[in-house]
Amino acid sequence: MEKEKQQVKAVVVAGGKGKRMGASCHKQYIMLHNKPVLAHTLQVFQDCTEIEEIVLVVGEGEVEFCQKEILDKYQLSKVARVVEGGKERFHSVYNGLVAIDNCSIVLIHDGARPFVKEEIILNSIMEAQREGAVIVGVPVKDTIKIINDNMEVANTPARKTLWAIQTPQTFRYSLLREAYDKNQWDESITDDASLMEKVGQRVKVIMGDYENIKLTTPDDLLIAEKILMKGEEN
Ligand SMILES: Nc1ccn([C@@H]2O[C@H](COP(=O)(O)OP(=O)(O)OP(=O)(O)O)[C@@H](O)[C@H]2O)c(=O)n1
Numbered sequence: 001m002e003k004e005k006q007q008v009k010a011v012v013v014a015g016g017k018g019k020r021m022g023a024s025c026h027k028q029y030i031m032l033h034n035k036p037v038l039a040h041t042l043q044v045f046q047d048c049t050e051i052e053e054i055v056l057v058v059g060e061g062e063v064e065f066c067q068k069e070i071l072d073k074y075q076l077s078k079v080a081r082v083v084e085g086g087k088e089r090f091h092s093v094y095n096g097l098v099a100i101d102n103c104s105i106v107l108i109h110d111g112a113r114p115f116v117k118e119e120i121i122l123n124s125i126m127e128a129q130r131e132g133a134v135i136v137g138v139p140v141k142d143t144i145k146i147i148n149d150n151m152e153v154a155n156t157p158a159r160k161t162l163w164a165i166q167t168p169q170t171f172r173y174s175l176l177r178e179a180y181d182k183n184q185w186d187e188s189i190t191d192d193a194s195l196m197e198k199v200g201q202r203v204k205v206i207m208g209d210y211e212n213i214k215l216t217t218p219d220d221l222l223i224a225e226k227i228l229m230k231g232e233e234n
Pocket residue numbers: 013014015016017018019020021028057085086087088089090092093110111112113214215216
């Protein structure tokens with residue numbers, strides 16, 4: 001018997017202010033090769049056949065602007081709803097989650113990560129169907145130290161246990177919604193997996209991609225240019 005096709009939706013969060021980038025506009029609207037960062041990000045999800053629908057979360061008062069300047073202009077027809085975010089990332093994710101009517105698997109992705117590859121999205125969906133909660137990451141290359149308030153080394157965790165975590169973070173919708181509904185949000189929750197960990201849910205990590213960077217500070221824009229140029233040469 002043919003396996004029933006699971007409904008897979010994505011929440012792309014782009015409701016941040018990009019303070020560390022310090023640009024004249026929010027970083028998700030910076031132009032990279034004549035196209036806003038957010039349009040690059042959404043295009044990957046638009047092109048992925050497994051993604052049925054996208055909910056886009058934007059900053060306060062940005063819904064109309066995004067509809068016109070991003071969705072209409074770049075024909076991103078899979079974006080079914082655009083909602084406003086909140087003060088912290090987890091508020092924005094929650095607003096996106098409640099805007100989804102029904103689905104089995106949901107991917108949460110940062111609008112500021114435009115270089116996510118389709119292969120990573122597909123692997124995440126496959127693993128989330130099996131495991132329930134799956135995040136992508138890469139092994140850290142540097143030695144990481146825990147530093148105290150006096151800028152002295154407190155300790156050095158074993159590098160082989162340390163991974164830099166990215167998005168997408170992919171979950172059975174019911175599990176993630178349950179975790180968010182428990183309302184255990186505080187400033188330690190910098191990603192969706194932390195919330196799942198807090199409510200005792202096992203989270204699986206799979207290999208991400210070193211190019212799937214989050215545009216955070218101005219030096220990331222130089223790296224972004226290089227990645228785009230490499231893509232054009234291939
Ligand atoms: N209240 C917030 C904060 C962040 N984000 C989104 O979450 C992603 C990752 O957050 P981050 O890189 O920290 O973005 P900003 O909050 O915009 O950056 P900064 O902390 O430098 O202000 C980004 O796509 C950002 O737009 C969001 O939707 N709502």
